[in-house]
Amino acid sequence: MHPRPRAGVRLLRLAPLAAAALLAGCAPADATWQPASPPLPAATAPALGARDTAYDPPRAAPPLRLTGGDGRPFDLASLRGSPVLVYFGYTHCPDVCPTTLSDIRDALRLVAVPVRVVFVTIDPARDDVAAMTVYVDAYGSGFVGLTGTAAEIRAAADAWGVSYRRLDSTSAAGYAMAHTTETYLVDATGLLRHHLFFGASPELIAERLREVGG
C-alpha cells in the first residue's frame, strides 16, 4: 500500500555503493563491500507520487481487437477469466518499454495465478507480426503482441486514451515514438481497474494484481 517510484529508491540504494566504488578505486560492479553508513531513508526520495490510479468505479475495458502473434485476429475479450495487463509501446524502444515489460515480468513471478500481458504496438509501420512475436517471446509465454493497420492501431489507442506520435531522429535506429506509458490492469471479468504509471515497481504491480484476484 505504499506506492513508490522504484527508480528513485533504487538510485538511493545505489548511492552508497557508487560512493564506495569511487573510494575503492575500480571496484567491480559486483563488489560485496558494504558501506559503513546505512542507505538514506526512503523518505528523502524525490517525487513520492502515486504510481497508479484506480478506476473508481471500475468500468468496462475498451475493446481491443487487433492481430495477434499467429497473424490471426485477437480479441481481448477472449482472455476473460484471467487478469490482463495491457501496455502500448513499440519494439524499437530500448528503454521505457523493456523497463516496463521487465517490471511486469518480475511482478508476474510474485503472484500465484496466471496473468496475461498484452503488448500493443503504436508503431505498426515497423512492428509486423514477426517483430512483435520475437519481442514478446523474450518475456515469457503469458505475453501476447498485437499489431494492425495504422488506422486500427490509432482507433484502439484512442479508445484506451493512449497518445503517441512519431519523432523523427538522426539516430541510426531511425525514428522514435513518443507515447503514453501507462499499464492498464483489466480484471478477470473484463473491468478496467487500475492504470499504473511508468516506474511502478514489480511489488506494486503484483499487489494490484492480487487485489483483483491475480
Place this chain on the structure above:
Amino acid sequence: MPARRFPARPFPLLAGAVLAAVLVAGCSSAGTASSITVTGAWARASSAMAAAGAAYMTIANSGSEADALIGASSPVAATVEVHETVAMGAPSPSDGMGMGSPMPSASAGTDGGMMGMQPVARLEIPAGGTVELKPGGYHIMLIGLTQELKAGTTIQITLTFEKAGPITVTADVRES
C-alpha cells in the same frame, strides 16, 4: 621520553592519506590521468533480434573541469549512441502521426504524459559531478546487436570522452 611517541600518531594518518590517494588515482580504467570513473554498468538482457539494447551506468568526474561523453562503441552492436528519455507533457490524443513539436528538456514528471526519446550528441559530466544513466533517463543505446545479450554474461562498451578519451567499461548483462 614522551617526545618519542609523537611521530607514532601522524604516520598512520599519512599512510592512510597516501593509500587513499593511490586508490583514487588508480581509479580510471583508462590509465593514470583521467578523472572520469564509471561504475555500476549493466545492460538489459536482449535477444539478438531485438531492434536495440540498452545499457546503464554512473559516470563520475572527480576533476576540476567538466568533461563530456561524446561517443561510444561496443563489439556487440553496429552502432552505439547515447539517448535520453524525456517527458513530453500532457497527452493530446489527436496528435496524429505528425512530425511533432520540438522536445522539451528532460523532466521527471511523466505521469499521464507521453515519453519520448532523443539522441544526445554530447553528455556533459560536470566538474566534481555525477551523471546517472538509468531507465527512464539517459541510456546507452546498442543498435544493431551482433549477438544476444545473455543474462549472466558481460559486455564491453568503450565510452569516448572529450578530455579523458576512450574508457572501456565492462557491463553486467541482467534481466532487470
